[in-house]
Amino acid sequence: MRAKRGDCVLVVVDVQDRLIDTIAEHAAVVRNIQSLAKAAVALQVPILATEQENLGDTVPELKELIPDPPTRKLTFSGCESLEFMTKLNKIHRRTVVICGIETHICVLQTVLDLLPGHYRVVVVKDATSSHALTDRDTALRRMEASGAEITTTETIIYEITEKAGTDEFRKILDIVKERRKDSVNVPAHL
Secondary structure, eight states: OOOOGGGEEEEEEOOBTTTGGGSTTHHHHHHHHHHHHHHHHHTTOOEEEEEETTSOOBOHHHHTTOSSOOEEESSSSGGGOHHHHHHHHHHTOOEEEEEEEOIIIIIHHHHHHHGGGTOEEEEEEEEEEOSSHHHHHHHHHHHHHTTOEEEOHHHHHHHHHOOSSSHHHHHHHHHHHHHHHHTTTSOTTO
């Protein structure tokens, strides 16, 4: 079943300045999240973000693309934040496209809490990471076994774009070309 843009919301989890430099393959992850956010803006898909207390602000490359202030939280799961869940429920979208850090902590717990709430959860593998890739990969397997779908940045962008030959598609094509140009030095296993 394909994700439809009219039912999607992009959730960016805890991509913060005090944490990002310690994350495996962080430059590629931030680049992919930027592409997702730019596509969401172009396709009018709502964007929500969270920030873990005491880890600083969302990185500047993403902060400028996120229209609403991120939800600050002490809990690892965004779903345990009343503010986050209120924002999510007001959007009335059932497909949550999720990315961010750390995969095995805040992303995982948010995903596991969304699934019983009858959300379709799509985790963008190359737009999430942890300090250790073993933690990321193990968390991705656990999320998939629990019912989340795992995809990649470019796959979900084209999936919600739906067709070529439109003004929206031309915007998306520019975003994808920029991402591909910047991904020359991205590790092959991402």
